[in-house]
Amino acid sequence: MWSNVAGERRAGLLQSPRSTCGDGASGTLQPVDTTLIAGMAVAGLVVGGALDPVGQRLAERSRLAEELRKAEERERKAAERSARREAEGIEEDSEPDVDRQMDMADEDGGSDASAAASTPAESPDSPSPTKGSDDESEGHPTDDDGEPDDSLGSEADDPMAEIDGIHHLVAQGRSPLRTAAAAVLTGALFAALGAHFGAHSILAPFAVLFAVLVCVSLTDLSYRLVPRWLIYGGVAAVVPLLVLTAALDHDWRSLSGAAIGGLVSFVLFFAIWWFIPRGMGYGDVRLAGLIGIATGYLSLLHAYLAFLGGFIIGLLFGVGMMVVFGSGRKTRIPFAPALALGAVLSVFYGAHLAQSLFGVSS
Numbered sequence: 001m002w003s004n005v006a007g008e009r010r011a012g013l014l015q016s017p018r019s020t021c022g023d024g025a026s027g028t029l030q031p032v033d034t035t036l037i038a039g040m041a042v043a044g045l046v047v048g049g050a051l052d053p054v055g056q057r058l059a060e061r062s063r064l065a066e067e068l069r070k071a072e073e074r075e076r077k078a079a080e081r082s083a084r085r086e087a088e089g090i091e092e093d094s095e096p097d098v099d100r101q102m103d104m105a106d107e108d109g110g111s112d113a114s115a116a117a118s119t120p121a122e123s124p125d126s127p128s129p130t131k132g133s134d135d136e137s138e139g140h141p142t143d144d145d146g147e148p149d150d151s152l153g154s155e156a157d158d159p160m161a162e163i164d165g166i167h168h169l170v171a172q173g174r175s176p177l178r179t180a181a182a183a184v185l186t187g188a189l190f191a192a193l194g195a196h197f198g199a200h201s202i203l204a205p206f207a208v209l210f211a212v213l214v215c216v217s218l219t220d221l222s223y224r225l226v227p228r229w230l231i232y233g234g235v236a237a238v239v240p241l242l243v244l245t246a247a248l249d250h251d252w253r254s255l256s257g258a259a260i261g262g263l264v265s266f267v268l269f270f271a272i273w274w275f276i277p278r279g280m281g282y283g284d285v286r287l288a289g290l291i292g293i294a295t296g297y298l299s300l301l302h303a304y305l306a307f308l309g310g311f312i313i314g315l316l317f318g319v320g321m322m323v324v325f326g327s328g329r330k331t332r333i334p335f336a337p338a339l340a341l342g343a344v345l346s347v348f349y350g351a352h353l354a355q356s357l358f359g360v361s362s
Contacts, residue, residue, distance in 0.1 A: 053179060212231070220334040
């Protein structure tokens with residue numbers, strides 16, 4: 001059954017496997033493999049429950065590492081300023097601490113001197129333009145002293161999150177309730193994949209994708225970051241599985257769609273992050289690449305609809321948060337859950353949406 005569908009969908013722009021699942025040419029419902037669905041649901045419960053604590057540990061480790069990096073960076077720059085002043089022959093006055101605080105405030109563009117202390121938290125009354133995280137926070141342009149910060153590999157929480165009063169939308173660390181929710185959600189998504197695609201190797205890469213999407217969505221909601229190793233692990237698993245699926249189906253066109261979708265989405269999101277660093281974190285750039293690879297395998301229209309849906313959901317989520325928390329227009333939201341939901345909707349409903357919006361059918 002799969003091979004017939006895979007062969008028929010070559011004629012159109014959409015390349016979605018089983019895109020007509022549930023309403024075939026005769027209008028009759030496809031048979032449902034209850035054993036497969038039940039097995040996928042159990043697998044999802046196990047994977048989701050096991051992966052959630054791992055994601056939380058990675059997020060906590062990233063946060064602590066970033067706090068240490070920021071403290072070391074501040075100490076290094078303080079030492080550089082002191083050496084520069086000594087080289088220029090400037091004598092310390094009787095109150096060096098006050099002089100140093102004023103000097104640091106001047107270099108930071110008038111920010112509160114306490115922001116230069118060697119503590120990881122920023123002052124809520126005077127946030128400095130620090131680069132928070134490439135995972136889910138500030139972008140690249142400046143560090144604590146207004147100088148360019150090129151550390152694309154750092155991970156940390158968003159320094160603006162505590163200012164906005166919305167730092168933790170779900171519990172951090174050990175939380176049986178959150179882990180149970182992750183297990184149930186992952187199990188439901190796995191079961192839906194089994195019903196949508198049937199017994200075929202395409203289940204494996206999309207099961208990995210959905211497991212990663214659930215995990216990173218929860219780390220983003222709890223720590224405001226997307227751990228890089230979750231994305232790297234997802235890419236390392238999804239890509240070979242898609243290659244295997246393409247080889248079994250002799251369907252290399254879909255594989256080229258995955259490559260194009262991943263590359264284009266990564267480049268576009270990187271450009272947004274580079275020019276509008278407060279718009280998203282670098283973790284969203286990585287996540288976009290993974291989503292582009294997987295949905296691009298179905299079709300480039302699936303990838304387009306995934307990100308279109310993600311931006312619309314993110315906008316609605318942001319408006320809702322501003323209403324609930326009474327925050328302003330500059331409120332930064334966790335964007336990974338919106339991208340994840342857009343990807344899920346595209347996988348299940350992309351073919352129908354493309355037909356309704358663009359008149360394209362498989």
